[in-house]
Amino acid sequence: MTEQTMTVSLPTRGVGLGILQTYGVYLAIIVLLLYNFFFTPNFFNIGNFRTQFVQVVPALIVALGMALVIGTEGIDLSVGGVMALAAAVMPLYIGYGLIPVVMIAIVVGGLVGVINGSLVAFIGVQPIVATLSLMVTGRGIALLIAHEQLVSITDPTILAIGRGTVVGIPCSMIIAVVAVLLIAVLVNRTTFGKQLIAIGGSRRAAELSGLPVKRILLMVYILCAVLAAIAGIIGTARLGASVPSTLGNLIELSAITAVVVGGTPLTGGQVKVIGTIAGAALLQFISATLNQHNVPDAYSQIAQAIIILFAVYIQRGRLAVR
Secondary structure: HHHHHHHHHHHHHHHHHHHHHHHHHHHHHHHHHHHHHOOOOOOOOOHHHHHHHHHHHHHHHHHHHHHHHHHHOOOOOOHHHHHHHHHHHHHHHHOOOOHHHHHHHOOOOOHHHHHHHHHHHOOOHHHHHHHHHHHHHHHHHHHHHHHOOOOOOOOOOHHHHHOOEEEEEHHHHHHHHHHHHHHHHHHHHHHHHHHHHHHHHHHHHHHOOOOOOOHHHHHHHHHHHHHHHHHHHHHHHHHHHEEEOOOOOOOHHHHHHHHHHHHOOOOOOOOOOHHHHHHHHHHHHHHHHHHHHOOOOHHHHHHHHHHHHHHHHHHHHHHHHO
């Protein structure tokens, strides 16, 4: 009788936790949208939704890179610093045209990724330690480059990245869609993606099976930094100014929250691209809801912290059942 009770109760709990982990973010979005439908005037205005989608683009792009890193059981806290660095170098090369400015900013971000990846993969530094040092150093270098001053950007081709449209669709949204598609294909349809997930599942087993673990880890951190640089370019273009002192502040929190809430476990071995999109959208809707009800921004940050703690708790509960 006891064995029968255990057989019935444990799977039920496991299924419940599994459903909550897999679909919780979507249920939360539905609940939040229903609340806004009844209690937030003009929330379902097309212009408002357009604004929300444009505002979430930088966080979403950073979250895509963070999902790759977390998929390897790592973490990257330097993404905000990379955004600041990208913003700082852009005004230095505006006279050379759009493509050189964008490429230089991306290369700078990629170099940070090389440093992060090398520290983690080849030297064996813990990801949180390696990227924390670059988080501080990156923003410090950005402030030195910019002489701690705001620099206005007036080049229309650069501003178009953050403010322009193509057939009525914001350019930043198009960039985000392309990034989502590329990361989805990379994770689900390539050998690189399968190797990345295998490393996150068990790095030791991946090494014993002959996978190029160090090379994959290096590439993952480079990709994360490149995506953060792209987010920095978009953010700078949307602001119309290089502001390395504030651009990307706390975006690592938003990115990690979006990834974890979207179903990618901090223990690695999985990368949920669609879930990451949903997680980023949920955070944006929460922030927009609080703003439209005149709630201070600090509460939005508190909400993010609570959400990520809850998501991690559910993941641990599910693992315990298994």
